[in-house]
Amino acid sequence: MTKDFEPTIVAFLCKWCSSAGSDLAGVSRMKYPPNVIPITVMCSGSVSPLYIFNAFQKGADGVLVSGCHPGDCHYIKGNFYARRRIALVKELLDFIGLESERFKMSWVSAAEGTKYTEIIKDFVKELKPLGPQKKLRRDQ
Amino acid sequence: MKKRIGVFVCHCGINIAGTVDVDKAAKKLAEHQDVEHSVDYVYMCSDPGQNMIKEAIKEKKLDSIVVSCCSPTLHESTFRKAAKEAGINEFQCEIANIREQCSWVHKDKEKATEKAEKITKSAVERVAKNESLEPIGFPVTSRALVIGGGIAGIQAALDIADSGYEVILVEREPSIGGHMIQLSETFPTLDCSQCILTPKMVEVSKHPNIKLMTYSEVQEISGYVGNFNVKILKKPTYVDPDACTLCDDCTEACPVVVPNEFDLGLTGRKAIYIPFPQAIPATFTLDIKNCPGLLPIACGKCADVCEPDAIDYDMEPEVVEEKVGAIVVATGFEQYDKEKMKEYGYGKYPDVLNGLQFERLLSASGPTQGKVLRPSDHKEPKEVVFIQCVGSRDPELHCSYCSKICCMYTAKHAMLYKHHVPDGQAYIFYIDIRSGGKNYEEFVQRTTEEDGVVYLRGKVSKIFEENNKITVWGVDTLTGKEIEINADMVVLAMALTPSKNSQELAKKLKLSTDKDGFLAEAHPKLRPVESITSGMFLAGAAQAPKDIPEVVAQASGAAAKAISILSQEQLFHSPMVAEVNETLCTGCGMCIDVCPYEALSLEQGKAEVNRVLCEGCGTCSATCLRAAVKVKNITPGQIFEMIDASVGG
Ligand code: FES
Numbered sequence: 115m116t117k118d119f120e121p122t123i124v125a126f127l128c129k130w131c132s133s134a135g136s137d138l139a140g141v142s143r144m145k146y147p148p149n150v151i152p153i154t155v156m157c158s159g160s161v162s163p164l165y166i167f168n169a170f171q172k173g174a175d176g177v178l179v180s181g182c183h184p185g186d187c188h189y190i191k192g193n194f195y196a197r198r199r200i201a202l203v204k205e206l207l208d209f210i211g212l213e214s215e216r217f218k219m220s221w222v223s224a225a226e227g228t229k230y231t232e233i234i235k236d237f238v239k240e241l242k243p244l245g246p247q248k249k250l251r252r253d254q
Numbered sequence: 255m256k257k258r259i260g261v262f263v264c265h266c267g268i269n270i271a272g273t274v275d276v277d278k279a280a281k282k283l284a285e286h287q288d289v290e291h292s293v294d295y296v297y298m299c300s301d302p303g304q305n306m307i308k309e310a311i312k313e314k315k316l317d318s319i320v321v322s323c324c325s326p327t328l329h330e331s332t333f334r335k336a337a338k339e340a341g342i343n344e345f346q347c348e349i350a351n352i353r354e355q356c357s358w359v360h361k362d363k364e365k366a367t368e369k370a371e372k373i374t375k376s377a378v379e380r381v382a383k384n385e386s387l388e389p390i391g392f393p394v395t396s397r398a399l400v401i402g403g404g405i406a407g408i409q410a411a412l413d414i415a416d417s418g419y420e421v422i423l424v425e426r427e428p429s430i431g432g433h434m435i436q437l438s439e440t441f442p443t444l445d446c447s448q449c450i451l452t453p454k455m456v457e458v459s460k461h462p463n464i465k466l467m468t469y470s471e472v473q474e475i476s477g478y479v480g481n482f483n484v485k486i487l488k489k490p491t492y493v494d495p496d497a498c499t500l501c502d503d504c505t506e507a508c509p510v511v512v513p514n515e516f517d518l519g520l521t522g523r524k525a526i527y528i529p530f531p532q533a534i535p536a537t538f539t540l541d542i543k544n545c546p547g548l549l550p551i552a553c554g555k556c557a558d559v560c561e562p563d564a565i566d567y568d569m570e571p572e573v574v575e576e577k578v579g580a581i582v583v584a585t586g587f588e589q590y591d592k593e594k595m596k597e598y599g600y601g602k603y604p605d606v607l608n609g610l611q612f613e614r615l616l617s618a619s620g621p622t623q624g625k626v627l628r629p630s631d632h633k634e635p636k637e638v639v640f641i642q643c644v645g646s647r648d649p650e651l652h653c654s655y656c657s658k659i660c661c662m663y664t665a666k667h668a669m670l671y672k673h674h675v676p677d678g679q680a681y682i683f684y685i686d687i688r689s690g691g692k693n694y695e696e697f698v699q700r701t702t703e704e705d706g707v708v709y710l711r712g713k714v715s716k717i718f719e720e721n722n723k724i725t726v727w728g729v730d731t732l733t734g735k736e737i738e739i740n741a742d743m744v745v746l747a748m749a750l751t752p753s754k755n756s757q758e759l760a761k762k763l764k765l766s767t768d769k770d771g772f773l774a775e776a777h778p779k780l781r782p783v784e785s786i787t788s789g790m791f792l793a794g795a796a797q798a799p800k801d802i803p804e805v806v807a808q809a810s811g812a813a814a815k816a817i818s819i820l821s822q823e824q825l826f827h828s829p830m831v832a833e834v835n836e837t838l839c840t841g842c843g844m845c846i847d848v849c850p851y852e853a854l855s856l857e858q859g860k861a862e863v864n865r866v867l868c869e870g871c872g873t874c875s876a877t878c879l880r881a882a883v884k885v886k887n888i889t890p891g892q893i894f895e896m897i898d899a900s901v902g903g
Contacts, residue, residue, distance in 0.1 A: 140356075140358035149370075186761075
């Protein structure tokens with residue numbers, strides 16, 4: 115089953131770095147799997163844990179939050195808050211028994227199209243053996 | 255209330271339509287309950303495309319639209335304007351990025367189409383809950399800050415000041431002039447560098463609109479476009495410039511000799527010094543790092559001999575606060591770290607010089623008054639080897655980029671060397687000759703035809719000292735022959751790197767840098783002098799290596815951009831700011847603690863937003879436990895709908 119399984123990923127990208135970085139991947143015509151749907155937010159610091167859980171509840175197999183490199187946040191310190199929150203989310207996922215590998219945080223600058231591409235490729239690869247996420251999924 | 259949404263899917267020629275079935279996507283979106291109208295078109299951004307949108311808005315009575323096209327960084331403003339022209343609020347237009355984030359990165363048409371549909375649907379869900387908003391106006395401080403007093407900063411400061419705005423020009427060193435003041439003559443005209451720069455330096459010092467702050471550093475910046483607050487550290491020079499008569503008695507009395515930075519260590523200077531005779535401001539600086547101590551017991555000789563009593567050991571560092579509306583960053587370059595170039599014997603053999611040192615040797619104001627002499631024994635070198643691309647174009651070991659100016663200045667070095675030593679021989683090792691620029695190619699030709707400079711295509715493999723000569727081993731890749739030259743002097747065209755501390759400054763200013771540490775422009779083609787932060791502009795080699803005319807052009811460009819801000823009475827700020835729901839707010843104050851802009855405060859037990867200070871980052875909304883604060887038009891409610899659309903629920 116896992117062989118044909120294509121995970122669905124929701125990616126919260128901050129507008130200033132990661133979304134711009136993913137734009138650069140496009141401009142450079144890099145290729146990565148289409149499993150990821152980007153949602154551009156103002157800053158990684160605006161990603162509430164509720165967004166992450168909501169995505170899992172709606173049936174996402176993986177969630178990515180990507181922001182500017184620590185210290186480079188367009189809003190000075192949003193990504194520091196994100197980083198702290200994300201550590202808690204990971205623990206909480208472990209606690210409730212959902213593989214915490216399903217959730218990822220990355221730092222991608224506006225110049226790092228290649229890095230974004232690699233992150234998506236790797237994430238898809240890591241999610242495949244885990245199979246569909248059912249634990250938090252609300253039956254629709 | 256149910257909205258009447260229009261969806262417009264762009265083909266972008268085949269850029270999108272090549273990978274996404276645009277027709278299918280438009281039809282799919284038409285099924286959405288809030289979508290009244292959904293079409294595709296070859297170029298939405300074209301005039302007919304925009305007209306089509308405007309007509310549809312009127313005819314179908316649309317109250318909001320989604321354009322599915324390229325990144326919002328490109329055409330969001332185009333389509334928002336079109337929406338406004340058709341009579342709907344500009345914030346009722348959202349962009350679904352199906353090009354950079356979809357069609358360009360995928361190959362499988364079916365999957366890409368599915369993804370494009372989801373991205374578009376997500377934008378539809380968002381716009382369905384968008385509010386109509388009006389930009390927030392705020393006043394502008396019409397003064398500018400220019401950081402860096404090299405030719406870039408000087409030009410930018412003069413241009414802004416000439417337009418009638420006040421400028422604060424901050425320079426880290428004791429004098430303005432940057433690297434250009436160190437140069438001998440400039441290619442391709444052989445203008446004397448000091449002769450063309452010093453008039454500009456004098457103009458800066460005399461300009462009524464320029465406040466010059468040398469020996470100063472930007473310490474902290476806060477605020478936003480139009481209203482930046484800057485803290486500038488004025489380091490103590492221990493000399494009162496108004497009292498100093500430039501008599502020079504202090505330097506004679508000073509017992510300390512250290513390498514002179516202006517001559518790149520080819521000469522020495524005292525701990526109290528003037529960097530060079532034409533320095534602006536014309537005054538001495540006591541370099542505290544090398545001074546034996548400010549207490550009269552430690553030394554005190556300079557103060558003893560200073561007749562006008564200009565030396566003040568009690569001078570303290572001072573922090574000056576200034577308000578400005580726009581900032582030009584022109585922090586320049588430096589040569590590649592010599593520690594990394596040991597293989598060429600730089601720093602080991604006194605007669606292996608870098609390009610700037612050779613400039614000093616050629617300069618009439620240099621350590622040898624313009625005579626080319628070997629630092630080791632002061633003899634005239636009869637054979638000189640110039641090596642290009644030292645550290646440049648070497649992705650494995652050094653810098654991957656081309657430093658751009660070295661081909662030209664090496665040709666100039668060889669030519670000027672021949673003018674000084676007509677019976678000498680100059681060799682240039684090169685990889686390629688890059689002489690793009692007005693009259694540049696002709697200049698290079700002149701070096702070979704008139705001055706008999708020998709160009710050798712190839713890399714140098716080894717340099718070592720032997721019998722008072724510097725032996726250079728290399729290969730001429732055109733003939734395939736190994737070459738050995740017993741030279742008297744070797745000059746290395748070192749790669750250019752961003753100036754030290756520029757990384758630190760970039761952090762303070764929130765400017766991004768590229769992989770090599772140069773300041774990143776907002777768009778490589780179309781916004782080359784703007785940074786990603788609005789109100790901050792880039793000029794000169796801090797952005798990338800470039801030659802003087804390019805630096806001057808870019809500096810004038812940056813100045814014009816700054817003026818376009820300073821000349822506004824009001825600027826407008828995105829109305830996508832935080833908003834507090836007073837019923838839900840309990841006044842816990844958590845949002846106030848996390849706000850990076852101090853835009854939130856507690857008023858009568860409830861959080862309140864200052865709309866001008868708020869940048870809309872949303873950190874508050876992710877922090878609030880009661881969902882009492884949200885950013886307009888990107889609320890948690892909207893995000894949940896967007897997630898729903900993305901996951902396909
Ligand atoms: S804006 Fe990118 S993380 Fe804050």
